[in-house]
Amino acid sequence: MKVGFIGGGNMASAMIGGMIQKGVVSADDILVSVRTEKSVERLTNQFGVQATMDNEAVVAGSDLVFLAVKPNQIKNIINLVKNFISPEKIIVSILPGKSLQWLGTEIGKPTKLIRTMPNTPALVGEGMTGVCANDLVTEEELQLVLTLLKSFGRAEVVPEYLMDTVTGVSGSSPAYVFLFLEALADAAVAEGMPRKQAYEFAAQSVLGSAKMLLETGMHPGELKDMVCSPGGTTIEAVAVLEREKLRSAVIDATRACIRKSKGVD
Ligand SMILES: NC(=O)C1=CN([C@@H]2O[C@H](COP(=O)(O)OP(=O)(O)OC[C@H]3O[C@@H](n4cnc5c(N)ncnc54)[C@H](OP(=O)(O)O)[C@@H]3O)[C@@H](O)[C@H]2O)C=CC1
Numbered sequence: 001m002k003v004g005f006i007g008g009g010n011m012a013s014a015m016i017g018g019m020i021q022k023g024v025v026s027a028d029d030i031l032v033s034v035r036t037e038k039s040v041e042r043l044t045n046q047f048g049v050q051a052t053m054d055n056e057a058v059v060a061g062s063d064l065v066f067l068a069v070k071p072n073q074i075k076n077i078i079n080l081v082k083n084f085i086s087p088e089k090i091i092v093s094i095l096p097g098k099s100l101q102w103l104g105t106e107i108g109k110p111t112k113l114i115r116t117m118p119n120t121p122a123l124v125g126e127g128m129t130g131v132c133a134n135d136l137v138t139e140e141e142l143q144l145v146l147t148l149l150k151s152f153g154r155a156e157v158v159p160e161y162l163m164d165t166v167t168g169v170s171g172s173s174p175a176y177v178f179l180f181l182e183a184l185a186d187a188a189v190a191e192g193m194p195r196k197q198a199y200e201f202a203a204q205s206v207l208g209s210a211k212m213l214l215e216t217g218m219h220p221g222e223l224k225d226m227v228c229s230p231g232g233t234t235i236e237a238v239a240v241l242e243r244e245k246l247r248s249a250v251i252d253a254t255r256a257c258i259r260k261s262k263g264v265d
């Protein structure tokens, strides 16, 4: 099977890297189109894929095509390539805010469509992708796409009305986590820890905490309580984070992201 990508930027590169590394698609079977010569060179050198600036050639030569450009590019791209979209091809969008219905209307003919929302931890095999499909996609085809997506992390089918929520809770959230990690490390640096070491201590602590939540099935409040010794150090930090409204800031920020995803045009 030939897998195409229209757009080969941050997110597409993370997905391509994961797929090749896990061996679910070989580099020879991946075609990518981009806007600049510079990206053609980067993708060819980094992954050994067939990179080009010819979007039509990628759609014509692929069985499954990921749409991985920015939302403001997608109308033009669909107009350019829609004549090359035939009924047996599967089109997989990774764009925020673009519904299956919107994509179908722009393509203008019955097409197998899958809408996804991945995230950049795909680059290290720890992505999280939300997925939904239209009625023309068979169960077998959906499973095939899930296999591709699971090559770089977890992937789960969700009802389409939750796709903007997926953008807020996992698509965009690595950026909020990196802000937190940077601040955590800054505090350690302020106390004299070398920066590289501070990132290692901060990142491993967040990684381990996330793993505990996934693997124990315990409530996050209970996991927090396990760290807070009575009269101890942790509860002092927790009290400051509560006073500074960390949790309501995270809720408001995530909902702002979801609102933006709902309004993307
Ligand atoms: N980054 C993220 O964390 C996530 C992003 N997304 C979504 O994925 C999509 C891509 O995002 P991201 O990878 O971050 O964006 P980037 O800006 O990194 O990549 C965009 C890519 O599109 C290419 N491109 C632009 N115009 C054209 C064109 N006319 N024809 C062909 N290729 C074109 C660019 O080419 P060139 O390299 O030559 O400029 C570039 O490779 C967006 O819709 C984004 O919302 C979804 C989930 C997470």
Ligand SMILES: O=C(O)[C@@H]1CCC=N1
Pocket (backbone or CB within 6 Å): 096, 167, 171, 172
């Ligand atoms: O910021 C964005 O628009 C994209 C969508 C999810 C992550 N990045």
